[in-house]
Amino acid sequence: MRLTSVAGLLALAALAGLGGCGKPQLSDAEKKTIASLALNTLPSLKPDTTNQYGDAPAAAALGSTLFFDGGISRDGTVSCSTCHKIDRQFQDDLPQAVGVGHTNRRTMPLAGVARNPWFFWDGRRDSLWAQALTPLENPLEQAGNRAAFAHYIKKRFGERYERIFGPLPDLSTVPANASPLGTDAEKAAWNAMPAGEQDDVNRVYANIGKAIAAFERSIEPQQTRFDRFAIDLATGAKAEGDAAFSPEEILGLKLFIGKANCVTCHNGPRFTDNSFHNTGVPPVDGLPPDRGRVDAVAQVEADPFNCLGKFRDGDESACRELRFMVKDGPQIVRAYKTPSLRGAASRPPYMHAGQFATLDEVVAHYSKAPLAAEGVSEVHPLDLSDRERAALVAFLKTLSD
Amino acid sequence: MASIWRYILAGLGLAALLAGIVAAVYLTLPQSASGPDISRTKKTANGLFVASFEPERGVVRQGELQSWLLTLKTAAGAPVEGAAITVSGGMPQHDHGLPTSPQATDYLGDGRYRIDGIKFTMSGWWQLRFAISAGAGSGVVVFNIVL
Numbered sequence: 001m002r003l004t005s006v007a008g009l010l011a012l013a014a015l016a017g018l019g020g021c022g023k024p025q026l027s028d029a030e031k032k033t034i035a036s037l038a039l040n041t042l043p044s045l046k047p048d049t050t051n052q053y054g055d056a057p058a059a060a061a062l063g064s065t066l067f068f069d070g071g072i073s074r075d076g077t078v079s080c081s082t083c084h085k086i087d088r089q090f091q092d093d094l095p096q097a098v099g100v101g102h103t104n105r106r107t108m109p110l111a112g113v114a115r116n117p118w119f120f121w122d123g124r125r126d127s128l129w130a131q132a133l134t135p136l137e138n139p140l141e142q143a144g145n146r147a148a149f150a151h152y153i154k155k156r157f158g159e160r161y162e163r164i165f166g167p168l169p170d171l172s173t174v175p176a177n178a179s180p181l182g183t184d185a186e187k188a189a190w191n192a193m194p195a196g197e198q199d200d201v202n203r204v205y206a207n208i209g210k211a212i213a214a215f216e217r218s219i220e221p222q223q224t225r226f227d228r229f230a231i232d233l234a235t236g237a238k239a240e241g242d243a244a245f246s247p248e249e250i251l252g253l254k255l256f257i258g259k260a261n262c263v264t265c266h267n268g269p270r271f272t273d274n275s276f277h278n279t280g281v282p283p284v285d286g287l288p289p290d291r292g293r294v295d296a297v298a299q300v301e302a303d304p305f306n307c308l309g310k311f312r313d314g315d316e317s318a319c320r321e322l323r324f325m326v327k328d329g330p331q332i333v334r335a336y337k338t339p340s341l342r343g344a345a346s347r348p349p350y351m352h353a354g355q356f357a358t359l360d361e362v363v364a365h366y367s368k369a370p371l372a373a374e375g376v377s378e379v380h381p382l383d384l385s386d387r388e389r390a391a392l393v394a395f396l397k398t399l400s401d
Numbered sequence: 402m403a404s405i406w407r408y409i410l411a412g413l414g415l416a417a418l419l420a421g422i423v424a425a426v427y428l429t430l431p432q433s434a435s436g437p438d439i440s441r442t443k444k445t446a447n448g449l450f451v452a453s454f455e456p457e458r459g460v461v462r463q464g465e466l467q468s469w470l471l472t473l474k475t476a477a478g479a480p481v482e483g484a485a486i487t488v489s490g491g492m493p494q495h496d497h498g499l500p501t502s503p504q505a506t507d508y509l510g511d512g513r514y515r516i517d518g519i520k521f522t523m524s525g526w527w528q529l530r531f532a533i534s535a536g537a538g539s540g541v542v543v544f545n546i547v548l
Contacts, residue, residue, distance in 0.1 A: 264523050267464075273464065273523055274464065320517065320518060323518065324502050324504065324518025324520075325501065325502065326500065327502065331498050376496075378495060378496065
């Protein structure tokens with residue numbers, strides 16, 4: 001008799017301890033953070049004043065044609081979409097992108113890309129249109145040169161181009177191949193061109209980037225299970241169907257916004273702070289030295305297509321990110337951009353050079369927080385249990401479903 | 402045998418009572434206000450200047466480049482003109498600096514300086530440190546901003 005009453009007491013105590021376990025137990029502060037991550041808080045996309053064609057449908061249409069056009073590359077086979085695959089979140093599932101050659105960086109997906117202040121993993125470009133130009137001349141990506149691009153546009157898309165950007169310049173004396181960044185022969189050909197001719201070619205080249213950017217502005221993140229859960233949580237509605245989270249997913253979410261500190265950098269509706277951090281991700285053997293943001297600063301400053309350059313539309317007030325960027329200091333050594341986590345679960349491998357094959361490896365890395373190969377890692381060991389790591393992965397999957 | 406269960410029961414009861422008392426004390430105690438001083442008006446460490454620091458458009462938004470106004474007065478209340486100001490800072494708990502390099506970009510008169518290029522990329526405790534140099538001398542003031 002006494003035995004059963006003790007057992008009853010214990011059972012009661014256990015019930016009290018687990019009170020309301022069937023429902024998500026989230027504090028007001030947690031609810032506020034969750035609401036700040038939901039897609040419905042994403043503001044509408046602001047115009048890019050540095051690209052006056054950014055919201056022109058004809059420019060986006062030409063940009064779309066160019067995005068999928070392999071003919072623009074040196075060997076006639078590599079388009080933007082070779083690596084930014086439309087049916088794969090505009091990425092390629094490879095540890096490092098392969099264009100004409102093998103690059104040293106993971107292809108980034110494009111959902112919401114027009115909202116970035118900086119482009120590439122290291123932020124070496126400061127606008128979407130300046131970004132779009134860079135692979136075109138990278139010998140490992142599309143391997144072309146700007147004189148060849150100008151001729152190509154005139155030959156293939158002259159009429160469409162002129163309807164958007166006005167008359168093409170006279171290219172009759174422009175060499176077939178010339179660029180300040182190309183082979184020695186292309187550089188020599190470029191240097192032999194009069195400044196006015198160089199300007200003409202650069203203008204056509206910049207407009208190619210502006211058209212591609214106009215197309216890319218339409219690529220936006222989609223609603224996920226997490227967003228449906230967050231809306232129900234905010235409105236107090238009972239989560240139905242797949243909007244209901246399992247106890248493991250709830251635990252993962254609580255860890256994400258709490259003890260695991262993920263939300264420190266992966267914040268806002270895109271799950272990124274748009275900044276650069278050294279998180280101790282190891283270098284990849286066999287790839288060239290890669291110091292991240294610290295080397296990108298000089299590149300973006302030197303880029304003639306940056307916001308302060310003469311190919312920008314609108315006024316200089318759009319250039320505050322560039323004007324106020326951090327140019328040196330230990331914090332930008334091996335610092336890389338915080339990627340959005342939307343859709344991440346369905347696009348391994350991870351990190352700037354595809355260092356980790358699975359989300360389990362990513363979470364294990366952040367739990368262990370090894371020292372950085374160079375510079376100082378900002379993350380500290382978490383010592384998450386197996387159950388906690390699995391819960392974080394389960395939560396991350398809700399950003400892909 | 403029976404007496405053992407009695408002791409266990411009594412022990413459980415005492416533990417529950419203790420837990421209740423601890424919880425009650427914990428819940429009724431005022432939260433220890435050990436957070437940083439977030440006042441928006443402060444004297445420089447040497448007392449030479451009084452500095453006020455406010456967002457130019459009134460609200461602090463996470464993740465956006467913002468301009469703030471730094472108003473400098475002497476201890477006697479006269480506006481400080483022609484000051485050279487350098488800005489630094491970071492997040493003391495994360496051991497990292499600012500994500501941008503804010504600068505004093507404009508003098509707006511009456512001791513007011515526009516500090517542009519401020520961006521708070523995450524929630525938490527931020528510090529902005531101003532080194533001020535003017536005709537009357539130099540001083541340093543640190544503002545804490547908690548998001």
